[in-house]
Amino acid sequence: MATLWYLVRRVAQAVLVIFLVTIVVFALLHALPGGPARGILGAQATAQQIATFNHEQGLDKPVVAQYFYYLRTLLHGDLGTSYTLNEPVSTLIVQRLPKTLVLTVLSAILGLLLAIPLGMWQAVRRNKPFDYAITTLSFVAYATPVYFFGLILVLVFSQALRWFPSQAPQGDTLGQVLANPAGLVLPVVAGAASMVAVFSRYMRSATLENLAEDYVRTAKAGGARQRAILWRHVFRNSLTPVIAMLGYYVPVLFGGALVVEQLFNYPGMGLLFWSAAQSSDYPVLLGCVLVISVATVIGTLLADIVQRVIDPRVVAGKS
Amino acid sequence: MTAIAEQLPVAEGVTGLRLVVRRFLRNKLAVIGLAVVVAFVLFCFVGPHLYHTDQTHTALDAVNQPPSARHPLGTDAVGHDELGRLMYGGGVSLLVGLAAGALATIIGMLWGAVAGYAGGWVDAAMMRVVDAGIAIPALFVLLVISAIVSPGIWGMVAILGLVSWLVPSRLIRAETLTLKNRDYVLTLRAIGGTHTRAISRHILPNSVSTIVVAATFQIADAIMLVAYVSYLGLGVRSPQTDWGGMLSAGLTAVYSGRWWLILPPGLAVILVVCAFNAIGDGLRDAFDVRGRS
Numbered sequence: 060m061a062t063l064w065y066l067v068r069r070v071a072q073a074v075l076v077i078f079l080v081t082i083v084v085f086a087l088l089h090a091l092p093g094g095p096a097r098g099i100l101g102a103q104a105t106a107q108q109i110a111t112f113n114h115e116q117g118l119d120k121p122v123v124a125q126y127f128y129y130l131r132t133l134l135h136g137d138l139g140t141s142y143t144l145n146e147p148v149s150t151l152i153v154q155r156l157p158k159t160l161v162l163t164v165l166s167a168i169l170g171l172l173l174a175i176p177l178g179m180w181q182a183v184r185r186n187k188p189f190d191y192a193i194t195t196l197s198f199v200a201y202a203t204p205v206y207f208f209g210l211i212l213v214l215v216f217s218q219a220l221r222w223f224p225s226q227a228p229q230g231d232t233l234g235q236v237l238a239n240p241a242g243l244v245l246p247v248v249a250g251a252a253s254m255v256a257v258f259s260r261y262m263r264s265a266t267l268e269n270l271a272e273d274y275v276r277t278a279k280a281g282g283a284r285q286r287a288i289l290w291r292h293v294f295r296n297s298l299t300p301v302i303a304m305l306g307y308y309v310p311v312l313f314g315g316a317l318v319v320e321q322l323f324n325y326p327g328m329g330l331l332f333w334s335a336a337q338s339s340d341y342p343v344l345l346g347c348v349l350v351i352s353v354a355t356v357i358g359t360l361l362a363d364i365v366q367r368v369i370d371p372r373v374v375a376g377k378s
Numbered sequence: 379m380t381a382i383a384e385q386l387p388v389a390e391g392v393t394g395l396r397l398v399v400r401r402f403l404r405n406k407l408a409v410i411g412l413a414v415v416v417a418f419v420l421f422c423f424v425g426p427h428l429y430h431t432d433q434t435h436t437a438l439d440a441v442n443q444p445p446s447a448r449h450p451l452g453t454d455a456v457g458h459d460e461l462g463r464l465m466y467g468g469g470v471s472l473l474v475g476l477a478a479g480a481l482a483t484i485i486g487m488l489w490g491a492v493a494g495y496a497g498g499w500v501d502a503a504m505m506r507v508v509d510a511g512i513a514i515p516a517l518f519v520l521l522v523i524s525a526i527v528s529p530g531i532w533g534m535v536a537i538l539g540l541v542s543w544l545v546p547s548r549l550i551r552a553e554t555l556t557l558k559n560r561d562y563v564l565t566l567r568a569i570g571g572t573h574t575r576a577i578s579r580h581i582l583p584n585s586v587s588t589i590v591v592a593a594t595f596q597i598a599d600a601i602m603l604v605a606y607v608s609y610l611g612l613g614v615r616s617p618q619t620d621w622g623g624m625l626s627a628g629l630t631a632v633y634s635g636r637w638w639l640i641l642p643p644g645l646a647v648i649l650v651v652c653a654f655n656a657i658g659d660g661l662r663d664a665f666d667v668r669g670r671s
Contacts, residue, residue: 344521
């Protein structure tokens with residue numbers, strides 16, 4: 060019952076936050092040079108056209124009324140029209156989002172596959188040279204801009220060794236992108252590096268916390284072997300909070316995708332956003348911001364819920 | 379004598395500060411971090427006075443030269459001496475990082491202190507605003523705002539400050555929640571002291587450790603963020619530059635094998651960000667406060 064009440068409260072809070080996000084995006088839309096009319100009609104529009112547009116769209120009405128109008132168009136899935144690509148922003152995002160998701164999911168899987176054993180091993184070898192070495196490496200990896208790491212990858216594996224192409228596979232569909240796995244290697248690795256740094260830290264502390272628990276001592280006292288305890292109990296119990304952290308990591312993943320896609324010319328939402336920033340294509344920029352923010356809110360919500368379900372000791376509203 | 383002195387509860391003020399400094403100096407990584415920061419500050423702000431280069435005019439007869447005696451780190455695509463550019467760009471990176479980190483911490487400090495002190499629905503409303511802000515990834519907002527206003531150095535500081543005060547505000551709110559029911563605050567209220575006085579004279583001074591630690595991490599984040607924005611072509615504009623901006627021609631340089639345009643600014647960002655994070659860790663342990671781990 061308490062959990063249900065928590066769920067209701069937490070979802071309501073998430074909805075409220077999304078609502079506030081739309082206000083911020085609406086404010087940004089109005090901060091545009093020339094306002095939304097200039098934004099939608101383009102730089103060549105005449106004053107007459109702008110006045111007509113403003114009247115038609117209700118932009119001569121009070122700001123609050125305009126906001127509700129904007130909210131209504133959003134609820135209809137209308138994010139405006141790109142003025143460089145002449146297509147609805149929602150269509151553009153729907154085309155590119157799956158490709159970005161593939162890239163980020165692959166990076167996340169690779170990152171976790173490396174980070175989880177590393178973090179566990181660090182916890183077992185706490186304060187030994189291996190632990191210090193990995194800690195130092197993750198410190199450095201955390202401070203390395205994703206694009207710089209990507210540039211080094213291109214320099215070494217594409218320019219010097221010629222193992223992998225430096226261009227991501229091109230194509231409109233997901234199939235075309237996946238048809239060329241060699242081209243995906245460097246972008247996926249570039250995206251995974253910072254994940255390894257962050258998640259090995261989480262895994263290390265989660266494992267350490269579990270190793271100090273009574274059940275480990277009991278198992279040891281009962282004569283269970285270290286390896287068995289580690290895999291049968293500690294691994295499972297440490298893994299869940301680490302997986303939950305993925306939810307909080309959504310904005311970082313999107314940020315990483317933005318840079319990786321720009322660097323490797325990967326045709327996803329990050330590249331769409333970057334090109335839009337270069338050409339001041341505001342409807343695309345704000346549409347992407349909205350989508351990514353909603354994804355972030357949902358990610359955080361899921362992470363909170365998972366944490367609550369796996370560990371009822373986490374008390375609601377204590378963050 | 380000293381052993382006994384160390385065991386005694388330490389009063390706030392000079393003695394406390396001395397203890398903090400002593401604990402900080404015992405942390406090797408933090409001390410190295412501090413040394414790295416000092417070295418970079420000297421390199422970027424004193425360096426240009428000793429090593430004169432022209433960073434405003436292009437020198438088309440000296441473009442893309444590999445390192446040589448005359449140009450120890452070579453020259454870039456418009457003929458700027460790369461070593462000089464590293465100092466000049468680093469000055470911008472450090473200045474923007476320090477100023478934006480400070481600004482973000484100040485905004486977050488005031489917001490968090492007021493929210494935590496007020497409590498009730500004011501607190502709830504203010505913290506939902508923070509939630510909404512955190513839901514919009516900073517890098518994306520920064521790029522949108524930079525695309526709209528094309529900021530200079532101080533514009534960049536203002537935008538970064540406005541985008542990244544959210545995390546410190548949460549930390550300082552949490553601190554305020556524990557401080558506001560302390561006896562001295564309650565006494566002050568009982569004898570008729572104002573809310574402003576309670577916040578400015580008691581809550582904030584007693585949160586100084588949290589604030590200093592938050593500010594240090596904030597600086598590291600700001601240097602990193604501005605390096606991202608400039609790399610993506612929307613940071614400070616040419617002929618001004620920062621380390622991120624120096625890397626924005628990265629791929630072209632990689633393809634033509636001009637490593638001297640890539641490695642120095644990239645390694646500089648890593649070193650400085652690591653250094654500030656190490657200092658932050660050291661300060662957190664020295665002050666013994668909770669912060670980010």
